[in-house]
Amino acid sequence: MENEKKTGPESLAGSDPENAFALLIEEHQRLVFAVALRLTASADAAEDITQETFMAAWKHLKDFRGESSLKTWLLRIAANKARSWWRWKKLRNWVGLGRGEGEEDAAAPEDFLPDRPGDRPEQLAIQADLERRVQAAIALLPPRQREVAVLRSQELTMTEIAAALGMAEGTVKAHWFEARRKLEASLGEYL
Amino acid sequence: MNEDKEKKLISLLAVRRHEAFWQRQEKEILAAAAGRPSHRKAWLLAPAAALAALLFFTARPQTPAPSPESLVSTAFLEHLDLLDDMDVLEAVPENEL
Numbered sequence: 001m002e003n004e005k006k007t008g009p010e011s012l013a014g015s016d017p018e019n020a021f022a023l024l025i026e027e028h029q030r031l032v033f034a035v036a037l038r039l040t041a042s043a044d045a046a047e048d049i050t051q052e053t054f055m056a057a058w059k060h061l062k063d064f065r066g067e068s069s070l071k072t073w074l075l076r077i078a079a080n081k082a083r084s085w086w087r088w089k090k091l092r093n094w095v096g097l098g099r100g101e102g103e104e105d106a107a108a109p110e111d112f113l114p115d116r117p118g119d120r121p122e123q124l125a126i127q128a129d130l131e132r133r134v135q136a137a138i139a140l141l142p143p144r145q146r147e148v149a150v151l152r153s154q155e156l157t158m159t160e161i162a163a164a165l166g167m168a169e170g171t172v173k174a175h176w177f178e179a180r181r182k183l184e185a186s187l188g189e190y191l
Numbered sequence: 192m193n194e195d196k197e198k199k200l201i202s203l204l205a206v207r208r209h210e211a212f213w214q215r216q217e218k219e220i221l222a223a224a225a226g227r228p229s230h231r232k233a234w235l236l237a238p239a240a241a242l243a244a245l246l247f248f249t250a251r252p253q254t255p256a257p258s259p260e261s262l263v264s265t266a267f268l269e270h271l272d273l274l275d276d277m278d279v280l281e282a283v284p285e286n287e288l
Binding site: 051058138 | 196197199200201203204205206207208213216217219220221223224
C-alpha cells in the first residue's frame with residue numbers, strides 16, 4: 001500500500017503527528033471497521049472498536065517495535081478488543097442482561113446507501129439482505145475460524161493473518177480451509 | 192474451491208459503507224484523540240471487571256469450617272430452643288390451645 005509508507009511510526013512521531021495520525025486513520029479505518037464488524041456482528045460495537053483501536057495505537061505508538069507492519073499491529077489491537085467485547089457480552093448474558101441471539105444492533109439502513117442517490121431503492125434492499133446473510137454465515141464459524149476468515153476477507157495474506165493473530169501460518173491455512181468450506185456451503189447461491 | 196470462487200467469496204464478505212460514513216468516523220476518532228470528552232464504553236472495562244472479581248474471590252477471608260465441638264454445641268442449643276417451645280406449650284392450659 002503506497003500510503004502505508006507515508007504514515008509509518010516515524011511520521012507519526014515527526015513534526016506533524018496530528019496530520020500523520022489523520023492519514024493513518026484514513027488509510028486503515030475501513031479495514032479496522034470491517035474486521036470489527038465481522039467479528040462482533042454489531043455496528044455499534046464495530047464503531048467503538050474502531051475508535052478505541054486508533055486511540056490505543058496513538059497512545060502506545062512508542063511500544064510499536066516495527067516487527068510487523070502498522071496494518072497488522074492495528075488489526076491485532078482490533079482483534080483483541082473484539083475478544084474483550086465478546087467476554088463482556090458473555091458476562092452480560094451470564095448475569096441476564098444480554099440480548100437474545102440475533103438481536104444485535106444491525107447497521108442503520110442509511111449506512112448501506114450508495115454514494116450515487118439514483119441507485120438507492122434496489123441497492124439498499126439487496127445490500128441489507130446480503131449483509132444479514134453474510135453476517136449469519138460468519139457467525140456460524142467457531143471463533144478462530146471466524147477471525148481467520150474475517151482477516152482473509154480483507155485480503156490479508158496468510159503471513160499477515162498469522163502475525164495479526166499470533167498464530168502459526170500452517171494453523172491459519174488450516175482454519176481458512178475449514179472456514180472457506182463452511183462459508184461456501186452457507187453462501188453458495190451467491191458464488 | 193478454485194481461485195475465482197475464493198475471490199468471489201472474499202468480495203462477498205467485504206464491508207461496504209458510503210463515503211459520508213467514513214468521513215464521520217474519521218472526525219469522531221480525531222475528536223476523541225484531541226481529548227474531547229467521550230464516554231468510556233462499558234465493555235472496555237471487561238478485563239478490569241474480571242480482575243476485580245478474581246481479586247474479590249481470592250482476597251476474601253476464608254471462614255474456617257466449624258469444628259465438631261461447635262457443631263455439637265449448635266445442635267445442643269437448637270435442641271434447647273425446641274425444649275423452650277415445648278415448655279411454653281406445656282405452660283398454656285389445654286383449653287386455650
